[in-house]
Amino acid sequence: MEFTLYDYALSGNCYKVRLFASILGVNYEKISVEFHPAAEHKSETMLQISPAGTLPILTVGEMVLSETQAMLFWMAKTYDRSGAWWPNNYDPMAQAMVLQWLGFSGDLTATIGQARLNSLFQTPIDRAKVVKCSVTALRRLEAHLTEQSFEQKKFITGVFPTIADLACFPYVALSGDVGTDPGLEHDSYPAIRNWIYEIKSLPGFIPMPGIFEMHQLKDHEADPTIRQVPEG
Amino acid sequence: MMNPVERAKQDWYPIGIVSDPRRPKRYATRVLGKDIVLETKEEGSLSVSCGDESWEITEAYDHIWTSPSQNPKPLFSIPEENERDRRFVPCGVVHVRCSPLRAVENFLDIAHFPFVHTDVLGSEPHTEVAPYKVNIDETKDEVIATKVKFFQPQAAKSANEGIVTEYIYRVPAPMTAILYKTCPNRDDVLDIISLFVQPIDEDNCAVWPWMALYDDESSMADMVEFQQLIFLQDRNILENQIPKRLPIDPKMEIPTRADLTSVAYRRWLKKSGALYGALIQPAEQSAE
Incomplete structure (x- = not known):
């Protein structure tokens, strides 16, 4: 261990x-x-x-x-033997970007995380304010990921995922647990949705309650004889 | 038929765990759309008030129960509570934006296990629900499902490998479901998992899971976590069910053979007028 x-x-x-x-x-x-x-x-x-x-x-x-x-x-x-999850020492700018978004992940915990605890266990918070800040955080991430996509970058700081992606992922993915307040559902955030799919596709991905795995074709579903399109 | 609110007032509802040191002296919550306060006095005695009214209060199965009626129906019995070798585990409360009846119905359903509780309570391709029996016990006024069998990769915290689990379900009150299931450690007794549902209003509920298990090994934290993990997987599904209220008319949601318990539950609710949180079909419109 x-x-x-x-x-x-x-x-x-x-x-x-x-x-x-x-x-x-x-x-x-x-x-x-x-x-x-x-x-x-x-x-x-x-x-x-x-x-x-x-x-x-x-x-x-x-x-x-x-x-x-x-x-x-x-x-x-x-x-991490790949050295991809934390940028190497020769690239302080990349390291700074990861640190910046790690900081942002703290905002997500303080907003969506707190609002979710309130929804689950009724912990006392100023709910309207926290929900509003949650939506602001989601919009900020959506805008950033959209800009990244223009440069063919699928993740928060580049073409590969870093610990900043993992730090931001859970509470973004769990925003639906908070409630049906406008702006919390993922429908409004196409770039976030794509990013969630990318993270769920990572080798070694595991789910948690509220964050489901993507559906994988089981052997019996992938049977080619069933998928054959009849002629004529 | 009595109106749904009046009928719902006759039952008991959970609002707290007896030994919860964190509950404030005056704990505010809601039942059947009413704001109530559970007050814990210096000497430890409890009372429930709703405005000027004082509500009935009782303690059972590690929980505090209240009823707005001066003359409520007797609280259902779980005789196994007297078996002192069991470990009694209140699992806390989780709030869910769904009808209290939807929460109970989901608990009665096994067909969703492989898809929602993947690799714990079910797994693909073991998705078949074998035929089972459902009765309405007229003397006890309960729904009972027996001989429910299902393959489970990890039936309980104490299970080390997949087992075919046998289930018995009891619905002794509209917002309570009790499940008896194979105990992974012993073959002479059944573990109990209950869902006590507090109706916040018709579209919102708070769920208090409670277990009475034969398990000497798992820590309390492990057992509570296991149950919360399962329930949080359900919460996601429950909050996305449409309509939010439980449709009573069989034409609104088409049941399959695997849903026999749910069909009996809905029929029993309709028969006893326990329709708080139910969606009642508007009068049939003519086809033209």
Whole structure:
């Protein structure tokens, strides 16, 4: 086991780590923490592990990480042999762009993530305001991905996915969990939809509740005799 | 026939978990479209009020239940609650934008397992729903489905490999479904998973899953997470069902043989007038 992940299955941030580990083919120990209803992440035991009182928590030896973006960075630097998920040191501009969109992923957690928690568990928030900021964030990403597509770039910072894509993906894909408020559904965002398909097509992609896999043809469905078009 | 709201008022609805240290002293929620407050007093006693009215309150199956009626129907019984070897697991509450009846009906359906709970409660190509039996127990006034069998890759947190799981379903109240299923660890007992549904209004509900399992190994967090994971997969489907309310007329949604339980459930709702959250077909229009 390479590291330990304190995990909650329904958390979009925990899912980022699970998804990246699956893509990289890294084995890790997963410990479930009862975020709801027990609020176990705020318990004395858990606060001793991570005083931040948040999930996920990633531990390796003495290192304890409570920020998802730091986890993705550490995983990329430690396990990614392709060197594509975090740009190399000779390209500070590319690194800066990834950092910029990692920052944006934090905005998504604070907007769509919070609105989703409110929809699921009725956590108290100023819902109208948070939903409005969620829509603003989605529109910003849509505009950016549209511009990227003009240059044949399918991902947030270029032709290949980086940890910025994985950091932004879950809460964008989960925006439908929030509600039917106008501007949250994916129908209005063709560039985001294409990007979601690209990420779902990555080797090693795994789903979470609310984020489904793309339908794959099973052997019996791919039977060529069934697909034959009758003549005449 | 009694109007749907009056009929719905006769039942009990879950509004909290008995031992929930995080519930505020005055917890505001909604039942049947009414704003209510669950108050926890210093000495621990509970009361429910709706404006000036005071509602009935009781505790059962780790949950706090309330009813607007002064003389509600008796709360359904789950005799297995007395088996002290079971582990009783309240799984919290999840809000869903769908009719409370849709939430119960989805719980009764097994045909969706391979597609919604892929590789957990079902998998392709094992999609066949073998014939099973459904009855309406007139004495208990319950819908009962028996001999429901389905291949499940991971039937419970404690299951290590795929098993053919046998299910029994009970619907003892319009907004409660209880499922008895093969226990992966023991062949002499059945695990219980219940869905207690709080009707926020006709188009919104809050679902309180509760389990009574024979499982000595899994941690509480693992068991709760497993159930929440399954339910969140359902939530996505439930919120996209159209119409939001449960159609009662069989002409509105065409059932197949696999939907026998649902057909019986809808018939039983119609017969007992429990139509809060149901879509009642407007009078037949003439063909011309």
